[in-house]
Amino acid sequence: xxxxxGGDIAVxxxxxxxxxxxxxxxxxxxxxxxxxxxxxxxxxxxxADVDGLxxxxxxxxxxxxxxxxxxxxxxxxxxxxxxxxxxxRHAAAAIAAGAADVVLITHGESGRSGTGARAYARGPAxxxxxxxxxxxxxxxxxxxTVPALRFLHDRGxxxxxxxxxxxAQREWSSRTPRAMRRELVTADQVLAAPMVAYPFTKDMCCVxxxxxxxxxxxxxxxxxxxxxxxxxxxxxxxxxxxxxxxVSQMEETTRFRAFxxxxxEAFATSGLxxxxxxxxxxxxxxxxxxxxxxxxxxxxxxxxxxxxxREGHTRPGxxxxxxxxxxxxxxxxxxxxxxxAIQEAIRQLRGEAAAQVPGLTTSFxxxxxxxxxxSASLVLANRxx
Amino acid sequence: MSDFLxxxxxxxxxxxxxxxxxxxxxxxxxxxxxxxxxxxxxxCRYCHSTDVRWTTVSGRARLDSxxxxxxxxxxxxxxxxxxxxVQLEEGPRMLTNIVGVExxxxxxxxxxxxxxxxEPRGDMTVPVFRPASTGSAEGxx
Ligand SMILES: [Zn+2]
Numbered sequence: 001x002x003x004x005x006g007g008d009i010a011v012x013x014x015x016x017x018x019x020x021x022x023x024x025x026x027x028x029x030x031x032x033x034x035x036x037x038x039x040x041x042x043x044x045x046x047x048a049d050v051d052g053l054x055x056x057x058x059x060x061x062x063x064x065x066x067x068x069x070x071x072x073x074x075x076x077x078x079x080x081x082x083x084x085x086x087x088x089r090h091a092a093a094a095i096a097a098g099a100a101d102v103v104l105i106t107h108g109e110s111g112r113s114g115t116g117a118r119a120y121a122r123g124p125a126x127x128x129x130x131x132x133x134x135x136x137x138x139x140x141x142x143x144x145t146v147p148a149l150r151f152l153h154d155r156g157x158x159x160x161x162x163x164x165x166x167x168a169q170r171e172w173s174s175r176t177p178r179a180m181r182r183e184l185v186t187a188d189q190v191l192a193a194p195m196v197a198y199p200f201t202k203d204m205c206c207v208x209x210x211x212x213x214x215x216x217x218x219x220x221x222x223x224x225x226x227x228x229x230x231x232x233x234x235x236x237x238x239x240x241x242x243x244x245x246x247v248s249q250m251e252e253t254t255r256f257r258a259f260x261x262x263x264x265e266a267f268a269t270s271g272l273x274x275x276x277x278x279x280x281x282x283x284x285x286x287x288x289x290x291x292x293x294x295x296x297x298x299x300x301x302x303x304x305x306x307x308x309x310r311e312g313h314t315r316p317g318x319x320x321x322x323x324x325x326x327x328x329x330x331x332x333x334x335x336x337x338x339x340x341a342i343q344e345a346i347r348q349l350r351g352e353a354a355a356q357v358p359g360l361t362t363s364f365x366x367x368x369x370x371x372x373x374x375s376a377s378l379v380l381a382n383r384x385x
Numbered sequence: 386m387s388d389f390l391x392x393x394x395x396x397x398x399x400x401x402x403x404x405x406x407x408x409x410x411x412x413x414x415x416x417x418x419x420x421x422x423x424x425x426x427x428x429c430r431y432c433h434s435t436d437v438r439w440t441t442v443s444g445r446a447r448l449d450s451x452x453x454x455x456x457x458x459x460x461x462x463x464x465x466x467x468x469x470x471v472q473l474e475e476g477p478r479m480l481t482n483i484v485g486v487e488x489x490x491x492x493x494x495x496x497x498x499x500x501x502x503x504e505p506r507g508d509m510t511v512p513v514f515r516p517a518s519t520g521s522a523e524g525x526x
Contacts, residue, residue: 124393131424134392134506135482136461137468142454146470146480150450153495198453198490248470248480253450
């Protein structure tokens, strides 16, 4: 009996597009396809072997048809940047249930150049159109960031704590040739950068890029049938939760309960505790998010996130390396970063990362989507329990 | 003022927007559990009772959190750059603009008392908030 958790499901292929960054000469759908071809090659999986597909952005059937695939299982769960974490979890359930054998998960977005991109429109009668847009709450940097001042205030923290997240992650991106922002910075430099939306300066906001990534999953006991099985990474546990699609309707401004719920389920299903986790990928569209996550996922106590980062525990050589590609703040952010958080976790667990941390066996990936609407959590490992 | 900033009422939210046009802040309260809630629905979000009614609230609120937007998108430059979460005295939280004050953090102290005011967006009127101490509040008219 195959379980969706406990290492019975494996990621046997993982790859990004050839390039990330500013790519005006390739369309959104071709970013999906390039990532898919790269991941299938990485896995040693032929197109005919793929019978499941999940994606967000375009419809799953659009991507499937573009790739010449006729999957018997399609998941189009679309909750912003965390979608791909949910796809991993849903694919694992589908594979365990026998609804699919080999699932391809794709992401591609021309978030910087807008080449072949879909129009993103919110009608004036939508909840957002009525209760957020009339106030100029349109761009992520002026909407997703609104709760942060209260988070900092209630903990006796300030914008320096946001800056320290950037400082720590630049230590990782400086060792990562594919990262968009690679310069080392001091907290003072981050604080002195141009203001985007107080208290967030430019460096506290993610890069805006084009790119894509893809994953291939199958049952662990089938992994050996494919070349990618030798470097298989296993899903030990996962969780998902949701809250409000309007930022103003978060249950609490200073914590995101969906992070708490989805991460608790990921720990419970994995059978691991916080002490078992070697590596964190915490989705960072803006610098406050890793601080929320460190506390809400429970790696530090209430109010301890700022000091934890400032003291260097998440930097190279620290005891809990976090966002080791530089994160969305430095590596890449196409608009839906979750795929890249998973990719870096897999590179680290395979021992193939640019800024490789020695001796890792487990990674915790925490996603967020549609501002404070959706949460998803994955526990990955490079050996079966 | 850009068209995309103009909200469009649904059958469920129409009384909210009609109130705003009259210069009153009107939200819903549940008769079964007594709680106020926002945004408008046909039922109470806490207990699912459909025994709910519209009520004019005090217009008093406190500043929960905010950003000061230094990069307004095209068509939004005329709005206050202060995008805020406010908590109404009756409990619910709303996203809004803070008006009637220079957009400087020194003037925007968390928990400061606010009072409702109203601004046009196209042919609609939306509730905004201003510091309670600055007077000239129109919210109780
Ligand atoms: Zn009720």
